[in-house]
Amino acid sequence: MFFFSRKKQDKQVQFDSNGAIPEHIAIIMDGNGRWAQAKLLPRIAGHKEGMQTVKKIALHAKKLGVKVLSLYAFSTENWKRPNDEVSFLMKLPIDFFSTFIPELQENNIRVTTTGFIDALPEHTQKAVKDAVLQTQHNDGMILNFALNYGSRAEIVEAIKTIAVEFSENPQNITEEIVSDHLWSSHLGQYAEPDLLIRTSGEQRISNFMLWQIAYSECYFTDVFWPDFTQAALEEAIAVYQKRNRRYGGL
Ligand code: FPP
Numbered sequence: 001m002f003f004f005s006r007k008k009q010d011k012q013v014q015f016d017s018n019g020a021i022p023e024h025i026a027i028i029m030d031g032n033g034r035w036a037q038a039k040l041l042p043r044i045a046g047h048k049e050g051m052q053t054v055k056k057i058a059l060h061a062k063k064l065g066v067k068v069l070s071l072y073a074f075s076t077e078n079w080k081r082p083n084d085e086v087s088f089l090m091k092l093p094i095d096f097f098s099t100f101i102p103e104l105q106e107n108n109i110r111v112t113t114t115g116f117i118d119a120l121p122e123h124t125q126k127a128v129k130d131a132v133l134q135t136q137h138n139d140g141m142i143l144n145f146a147l148n149y150g151s152r153a154e155i156v157e158a159i160k161t162i163a164v165e166f167s168e169n170p171q172n173i174t175e176e177i178v179s180d181h182l183w184s185s186h187l188g189q190y191a192e193p194d195l196l197i198r199t200s201g202e203q204r205i206s207n208f209m210l211w212q213i214a215y216s217e218c219y220f221t222d223v224f225w226p227d228f229t230q231a232a233l234e235e236a237i238a239v240y241q242k243r244n245r246r247y248g249g250l
Contacts, residue, residue: 031200
C-alpha cells in the first residue's frame with residue numbers, strides 16, 4: 001500500500017486495482033528531449049528510451065484492463081524539428097515493431113493508427129501498416145498510435161466529407177455524425193478518452209484529440225516520458241479514481 005502527494009484535490013490517493021479503470025487512456029508523451037539533455041545525451045537518446053517506455057506502459061495498461069491506449073507519437077507540427085531528429089523518429093516504428101510484435105501478439109494487443117499515415121516515409125508506413133495487419137484480429141486492447149496527427153486537421157477532414165454527404169440536408173448533422181467521421185471512429189464505444197495524461201510538466205493539449213477529450217479527466221505529471229513507470233500509470237489512474245465525473249450535470 002502506498003500514497004502519493006499531488007495537488008490539493010489529488011492528495012493521498014491510492015490505486016485500487018478493483019476500482020474504476022479508465023477504458024480509454026490517451027497520453028501526450030512529452031519530455032524525451034529534456035530527459036536526454038539532463039543526462040548530457042543527444043535528444044534522440046530520449047526518443048529511444050521513450051520507445052522502451054511505450055512497451056512497458058502498453059503491457060501494463062493491458063494488464064490493468066484498459067481497452068484503448070492512444071499515444072501521441074508524432075504531430076503534424078513535429079515536421080518543424082531538425083531533419084536528423086525527424087528522420088530518427090520516422091525510423092522508431094521500424095525498431096519498435098520489429099522487436100515488439102511477438103509480445104503484442106502474446107498479449108492479444110491490436111495496433112491501430114490515427115493521422116496522415118500515407119504521408120509518412122515509405123519505410124515508416126510499411127512498419128506501421130504491417131503491425132496493423134498482423135495484429136488486426138487481436139481483441140485484448142487497442143494500442144492506437146497518433147502518427148502525423150493533428151486534431152484540427154482531423155476535424156477539417158471530417159468537415160470536408162460531411163459537407164459533401166450532407167449538402168442537401170445539413171440540418172441532419174449531429175454530434176454523432178461528426179464523431180463517426182473522425183479518425184477515431186474505429187474505436188467505437190471507446191473513442192473518447194476517459195483519462196488524458198501529459199508528462200513532463202507541460203499543461204496543454206497541443207492539438208491532441210480536441211473533439212474526443214471534451215469530458216476527459218486530465219492528469220499532468222512532471223515526470224519525463226522516459227521515466228514514466230508502471231507505478232506512475234497507476235498513480236494517474238488512482239487520481240482518476242478519485243475524480244467525480246459529472247458531464248455538466250450535478
Ligand atoms: C515529445 O518529447 C515526444 C515526441 C515528439 C516523440 C514521442 C515518441 C516516442 C515516445 C517514441 C514513440 C514510439 C513509437 C513506436 C512510434 P519532446 O521531444 O518534445 O521532449 P522535450 O519537450 O523535452 O523536448
